[in-house]
Amino acid sequence: MIEVYTDAASKGNPGKSGIGIVIKAGKADVEYSFPIGTYSNHEAEFHAVIKALELCKVQYPKEILSFRTDSKIVVDTVEKNYTKNNNFLPLLERIQELSGHFPLFFIKWIPEKQNQRADRLAKEGIHK
Template identity: 45%
Template sequence: MLRIYVDAATKGNPGPSGGGIVIVGEAIHEQQHVSLGECSNHEAEFRVFIQALELLIEKKYTDQTIVIHSDSKVVVQTIEKDYSKNPLFQPYLATYKQLEPHFSLLLIKWIPESQNKGADSLARQALQKYL
């Protein structure tokens, strides 16, 4: 089983954004920070979530149980409900639906910010680099 932690940081809303991804497994501990471009804070959370999925596919980490942890209730609820009223979020949901079949078992779980410090720190690093 792999646990993935994702978070985003945005300066302004919308504004420049960065994301952090932490991958933790039995013999794996990887960290990555990524530039997310100019977007709103919610869009940044969706973008880092999608980038994490793409990274897992690229690294061929798809044949095991994966739990993605995010402190974004908007992202978690959109994925869990398979629906978003907000037209800005619908393309991210569509992308998720295209990527999800690549995984044996993919779960998403909301966690409080206090349990997402590693991904938050990486997101802030990415934002600083972007600026």
């Protein structure tokens, strides 16, 4: 099973945004930091999950994925498979499409304190 931690940061809301991803595969931890353009903080959180799924699709295509994020809105939207927010709908659909490539995909909310590495990487992404 692959553990994936995601986070996003925005300078302004909406504003210049970055995402951070930590992928734990066996004994190896791989860190990613990306600038993603201008988004609201919530939209950026969805983009972090999407980018992590895209990375996993290439690097770990047959693995079970366990995602962790401190974004309750992302977790609730993905778990309920529903959103009223028109901005989130295409993001949810992309997550559904990508997660369907894996035997199992889990997403769980964690406190910010447990997501500090992904948070640091997301903040770095703003400045790239």
